[in-house]
Amino acid sequence: MYKHILFDLDGTLTDPAAGIIKSLRFALAKMGVQEVDEDKYRQFIGPPLKDSFRTIFSFSEEQIDEVIRIYREHHVVSGLYENKVFPGVRELLHDLHAAGKTLYVATTKMTGFAELILSHFELANYFTNVIGGHPDGTRTAKVEIIAEILQNIPQSEYKETVMIGDRMFDLVGANAHGLDTIAVTYGYGKEEELRAQKPTHLAHSVAELGVLLGIA
Numbered sequence: 001m002y003k004h005i006l007f008d009l010d011g012t013l014t015d016p017a018a019g020i021i022k023s024l025r026f027a028l029a030k031m032g033v034q035e036v037d038e039d040k041y042r043q044f045i046g047p048p049l050k051d052s053f054r055t056i057f058s059f060s061e062e063q064i065d066e067v068i069r070i071y072r073e074h075h076v077v078s079g080l081y082e083n084k085v086f087p088g089v090r091e092l093l094h095d096l097h098a099a100g101k102t103l104y105v106a107t108t109k110m111t112g113f114a115e116l117i118l119s120h121f122e123l124a125n126y127f128t129n130v131i132g133g134h135p136d137g138t139r140t141a142k143v144e145i146i147a148e149i150l151q152n153i154p155q156s157e158y159k160e161t162v163m164i165g166d167r168m169f170d171l172v173g174a175n176a177h178g179l180d181t182i183a184v185t186y187g188y189g190k191e192e193e194l195r196a197q198k199p200t201h202l203a204h205s206v207a208e209l210g211v212l213l214g215i216a
Contacts, residue, residue, distance in 0.1 A: 008165035011187030019082030142173025
């Protein structure tokens with residue numbers, strides 16, 4: 001059974017869609033882009049912002065820096081808290097923590113933003129460490145973020161460590177370190193996207209996730 005449990009944040013612990021989409025609309029409008037395709041906005045939930053602006057909107061590096069600046073200014077004021085904890089997550093974290101599991105958050109969101117969200121929803125005390133991206137746009141790849149967390153876990157215990165996430169990026173990052181993975185399908189990744197990365201387990205609900213983690 002797993003001793004060290006790494007959780008993605010957006011799409012795994014919380015549903016941030018409303019706040020992220022509102023901040024994206026605001027930032028893109030400031031850049032002269034009026035995007036109506038809702039699916040394009042939802043593709044931003046999970047991956048690093050730079051990668052998404054580069055691939056989805058084909059922005060130049062200079063435009064990417066500017067749109068991210070605008071996005072973050074808006075998001076920290078309002079969008080950050082237009083968010084909700086998935087039903088059952090709070091109880092799951094409580095039970096895992098009570099069972100002596102060591103819990104971490106591994107997110108591409110800026111560390112400071114992630115900490116604000118966890119504190120806002122009174123979840124912060126469940127986690128030993130929260131690792132995300134730096135404000136300067138570095139450390140946004142999941143493989144780097146997981147590597148930072150693994151510095152505090154003995155290599156002999158990697159086999160007792162699992163990464164849980166809703167997008168392929170979570171699984172790719174964990175696979176690079178030889179960790180087990182649990183892909184959750186209630187978030188924002190399509191099931192075929194997740195299955196392509198050959199997750200160790202697949203959970204279709206928070207209840208199923210609890211069973212996989214030994215919390216019935």
